[in-house]
Amino acid sequence: MGKRRVRITPYIIGGLIVIFVVMALLVNATPLGASNVWLRVFFGISALNFTLRASVPLILGAMSGILCERTGIINIGIEGMMLAGAFAAFVAKTGTNDWPLMNSLLFGVAAALAVGGAMGWLHALFSIRYRMDQIISGTVLIILATGVSSYLFNRDAVAEGKFGSIAIPGLSQIPVLGEVLFSNPPLTYTALILVVVIHIALFYTKWGLRSRACGEHPRAADTVGINVNRFRYMNTIIGGMLAGLAGGFLVLEAVGQFQEGMTAGRGFISLAAMIFGNWMPFGAMGAALLFGYTQALQNELLLAGVTTVPRQFVSMIPYVVTIVAVSGFVGRVRAPAAEGKVYETEGGSE
């Protein structure tokens, strides 16, 4: 019973994607869309663009989660790492407003990566060296990031300018597809490329095999000479950098400014995307796009002036979908086996 269900799932998902793409093409490339508000809300170019934009931080957050959890570290602090990254990007950007725009923005990206990585290191330090419960360590990171970013936030500072779209010559001329996929700001491309890179790195390199071994059976990994905790440190730091980049995206590409608590649960939705996507980079990206789509729907419904449903209920959609996704799929996916457990080498700690 269970096995059969697993086998048809890809066909259902594939079928839905095909229907979706056909609808999107019909609505945007033919007069069909002009006649019906609901079709525009669900399949319009603006909904598709918003989906991608809303998904980027979720994709990066989910990649962060995958890297950490594949080596056995539960990372519930993605939310805090994102917030820290966003704040770092904002401070770096406002500090260099007089630099040429691109340099200043790239400096912001570097700051987001560095601070995100530092948060990742902290998480690894707490959970490996000091054996703090990994879920509590993640919570600590969230509270710490919230506190520090509020304490240091200069409410008068303004970041001037943000990343603009780069149209890829040729590809961006394709109707609908070009507009949605090939004329985006740089961090969006980066996120999409990173998904491919991480997939290849995890499943087709020695590093990936070793990382996964640490998350599935650390004792066996240790026996063949892999330094389990070193891998866990490394991957948690890289994961922190990715989450930091997600925060950087929010400040440098999406919003252009910092607001207190601006991550608004994206870190947790990323975690749900990771679970939903079965700890696989492409699966998690798909789930992130789905969550992004629910956020886009919320946005489009508000823009279309649909007032029959109160806006608060529309805003609940992403959160409710997350709950449904986590409840409906967690039984059918499998987490890395050694996740959340402290690894101690034979005959002594540290």
Added chain:
Amino acid sequence: MNVSSLRRIGQMLLIPILAVFSALIVGALVMWIFGDDPLAAYRGLLDGAFGSARAWSTTIRKMTPLILTGLSVAVAFKAGLFNIGASGQFIIGTVCSVAVGVNFEGLPAVIHLPLALLAGIAGGMMWGFIPGALKVFTGAHEVIVTIMLNYVASLFAGWTVYAGGTQGQTPGPLWDATAGPISRTPEVFLNARIPWIFGDPYRVHWGVALALAVAILMWWVIFKTTLGFATRTVGANNKAARYAGINVKWITILTMMIAGGLAGLAGAIETLGLNHRFAPEFTGSVGFDGITVALLGQTNPIGVVLSAFLLGALDAGGARMQFNSGVSADIIQIIQALVLIFVAAPTIIRQIYRIRKPSDQVETTVFSSGWGR
């Protein structure tokens, strides 16, 4: 009380006390690095928390909801569950108690007030039931579900008091029609309010006594009843509990409901005792602070009361600190995070102060058993 039990209590208190002390030191360093004056800040903090009768009353007022949200998180910890959802349960409790409090005019106080409090508890229990049941029946991890429910709760509460919009949006069911464009509820009827112990300007209400009574009740339930024993067994070793014939599923759901009910009661007490109405900006961070309270109190109800007092004092002193010394009250949150680090990783404290680990140290519950297995 003999010497060995005194020593045991001393050992239990040692780590939390050193954790708070170290957090204050590191907090002072942070302030010093960023050009603030830590001595002036802490002087302001002490003055604001304990400097006068008014200060003491503020501390007690801030402590009250923290006792209950702290208990909420602590009770869940006992069963090996991490309830990050206290703030959502708090909000739903608030909304439910207000819904009763602004209706039923003319009901005598002996019925109206308990009814409003029960409504708050029931709302919180319902909000706790959802993650408990989802965990048991679908394996969804309570951390993600409770976090998502926090957002849903605050949006839902926002809708109930929504003043309506310019495009013809209908106002929410609890909106105060006399408030114009302001989103808030009317004040609850006098009969549904918790009476003052000390009225204006102190504004201390009997809710604090209720919270303390609930803490004692929870201590009794956890340590002196079969239910408490079953809960602790589930938290200590899920598999062993199942072999021992404990209904783990039921305990999980029930614990989440009790945790939710406690946070819901916190919301009800805060509304019926202090604010007398609900507006979205009243929500605050008491739900999230409950995590720090529970861990600092070593998930023991008596410890929770002590740490709620401490965090309440920090909270109460924050405003005065900012006013007196110009140091942003946000430093309090950093200090709280530091407290949490030091209590959750006692190894750090032991290394700094060179304390040996007592041999009979009870290991803290481990939650990171992966996602929903």
